[in-house]
Amino acid sequence: MGHMLREKPKLLARVRRLKxxxxxxxxxxxxxxxxxEVLNLVASVxxxxxxxxxxxxxxxxxxHVVEAADAEAWRAGAEELIAVVRTYLR
Incomplete structure (x- = not known):
């Protein structure tokens, strides 16, 4: 989760723009x-x-994948990503 903290200001700025x-x-x-006009706004979002x-x-x-400490960490990171991608593509 440390990588998210490094990017926190940038990510929050993006979320605030989305809001x-x-x-x-x-x-x-x-x-x-x-x-x-409304459709263009929705497309922007x-x-x-x-x-x-x-x-x-x-x-x-x-x-969590490229810089994983070991095979177990790599596997866990990859499995998390697979689950997220499956949800995202629904």
């Missing part, structure tokens, strides 16, 4: 904005979530 984007969708819906997910997966791979 702002979600609030923009809420405001657009409340203002009855045109469909295309989707891209941001995908970018955050990719960054977290990469960090996990580096910390």
């Amino acid at each position: 702002g984007q979600m609030e923009a969708i809420e405001r657009a819906l409340e203002a009855e904005a045109p469909c295309a 989707r891209g941001a979530v995908n970018g955050l997910t990719a960054e977290l997966i990469e960090d996990h791979l580096r910390a």
